[in-house]
Amino acid sequence: MRKYVTIMRTAAAEQLLRMKSLMARLVLLAVMLAVFNAFWNVVGTEKTNADISAVNFIWYLLLGAILQFGRPEGLHRRIEEDVRSGNIAYLMMRPVSFIGYKCCESLGTFCVRLPVLLIAGAGIISFLTNGALPSDIKALPVIIPLLFGSMLLLSLGTVFIGLSTLYLQDSLPLFWLVQKGEYILGGLFFPLTFYPDALFRFALATPFGAAGYRVTSLIYHYTPENALTAALTLGFWITVMTGLNHFLFYILKRKVSVNGG
Amino acid sequence: MAADIKHPHLRFLTRLYKTAFEQTLSLKASFILRVLFMIVNNLIMLIGWFAVFGTFKTINGWTFSDFMFMTGLVVTSFSIWSIFFRGAGIYTARLIEYGELDTYLLAPKNILLHTLCSQTDPAGFGDLLSGIILLTASGLVSFGNVGILLFCLIVGATLFVSLNIFLGSLNFYTADSTDFGERLFYLFLNITGYPGCIYGGTAKLILISLLPAGLISILPVEQMHHANATTLVWMFCIAALALIGSVLFFYAGLKRYASGNKIGGKL
Amino acid sequence: MPQDIIVDHLSKTFRIKDRNGVKEIKAVRSVSFQIEGGSCVAFIGPNGAGKSTTLKMLTSILFPSGGSAEILGMNPWTDRAKLMRRIGAVFGQRSQLWYHLPARRSFDLIAAIYDIPDSKARTWTNELIRRFDLKTLIDKPVRSLSLGERMRCEIVASLIHQPAVLFLDEPTIGLDVEAKGLIRDLLTDQIRQTGTTVLMTSHDTGDIEQLCERVLMINHGRLILDTTVSDMKQNYLTHREITVTYDDGTHRTLQISAAQSVNNALTKLIGHKTIRDLSVSNPPLEDIIRALYKKDKGV
Known part of the structure; x- marks a missing residue:
């Protein structure tokens, strides 16, 4: 277990050194929040069944944006390169789980980026909305650990894409689809309540809904039951994805040893 | 055929494209996969917006068909970049980062054109296809305004190419800005992903001048409904300025590369 | 014989920014030499001695900090476009071949880059293909070639426009003994038949012994030896x-x-x-x- 903590620490340390790239991300975050705000200013006055206030709306999207900007870039691309170059055969020989290694890298990165993005995002939002706070800001201590769960689930998905290179020759197209899944079904794009009922239910049943909306909507819809459901569904999907990844990795391992590395 | 072309620059360009396309097509499975997935990818996004428009009916006067037209325009202009000028952007940034621009510097041809046209992305064909479908399906295009559409496409493509020349050249000035450039590009894309009608006042002003994403996502829809000569001239000027600016930025940076502000792997 | 390459007090200083401010690295310090047309000269020295930097300056990729140079009577930094048509270069770790395509496609493109008419390009390329024994390799994707096979293609790619001066940077790097030997033999024939002036860097004394008649040695950016290969062998390869x-x-x-x-x-x-x-x-x-x-x- 200690080695995984070390991996996370190393990834976090690397992020601390790359403040410049984090700053670039903050600029991007500010513009995104401004866009959300502009959107709300236009549609917010209209009567909808979405049932959400401006501040709640933009805070909800902030948490989604944090998940988007908080993870390491090109993780799937790096895994793809490892698989393609056969480098993965060497990585397998290390006494560390490959999947665990990649996930810890993500979580370590997130450790540094989450607080920076959250504080900066809160600042920008209060500038845009004159300091108003979302309904359930008190739930933040519950939401933050759950966000780590979301990050773990999203990373497992990314690792899955990377490993699938073995069959797909090119993992980028799959990555696009998953990205869109996170956007639309995970509700990183709009709260799922904007959708017709059938789409809403479908989205909630997917891992995207578990990593996104279920957790991020707690900022305005917190109840202990909601939080518990979010935690349980996250746990369920994390277990499933871990299993799937290990299965894929197991096949990969056999294939690599057949090819002699 | 390329063999019959006498003009040296034309012959060079046609053969460069031929080689780039052949390289892309040589990985058949990947090519088909990318084209298909890109179409699906664009459709999924549209379904999301369809749901949102289902809730709001119109957003600040825009209907779903306006939004479809805007997306079609964005995707089609984007595809012109990714099919014909894909060398601009991340590809150039990597060439600079790894000192591989050397190979291009050794060739007696215009280096900017040579790098721009030496890459093509199969996903671009998926974008082009879905773009044409969206433009047609939007119902906004008629015989009367097809000229405006073509003009907007040229402006859009010019902006995407200029932006990428600019971002790709950043690496001349500060090392390790590939990631930053990529982020900035996504920012531009993100802005053009939302219906242009949501921006008003200062935001709109910025988006049609300094950060001219609005030249693709705001003004064209307006122009398709009611063309206005002043606006069209304005679009032309901004696009031309962006292109000239980015080309100058590239050459100024190239001088720094030549003067060795970055050391490659070896001395 | 005229002097094809004239280098006069050439220097290059890199400025690198790090935490302690700007650091200056003098990669090349006032190097001077001349190379006669038709001769083959080795440019040797340890890692980081300044070999590649000098070569990059002479091929107009880098701009010098001081001094001057003349290649075939032209200034590499002002007559770039003109000079490029007369010189060729192989940088052992850079490829000019398209990775997923057969080398033949790259050769066709290079003919267009140098504005060589197709009929002329075809005759000459076929001759090179014969000389470098590429007949069986030319239609395979470059990615499937071995390193030695690829290097042979790289060298042919740099000879298509019939350069008068050829720069080779580590042409045998990473190759096994057999591939090295083959490349040396092919280069020797090529140089002998066309009278091309060659300046090459290498880590391998074997390359130098077989291909070159003269050696320039550089260390810490300074030229420390300029002698014939036979002299070097007598005095140093003892x-x-x-x-x-x-x-x-x-x-x-x-x-x-x-x-x-x-x-x-x-x-x-x-x-x-x-x-x-x-x-x-x-x-x-x-x-x-x-x-x-x-x-x-x-x-």
């Missing part, structure tokens, strides 16, 4: 090393003078053990440079 590996896994190395035959040494080494493996090598370049450098300081 010994060889024979290493044997015995059946029991132990090794033994013996140094013999260049004049001595390997026979005697072998008899000594065989003893009563069985030899599993044997290698004869020249002293590594670094040893020669060290010896030279000592001498350089002593003067």
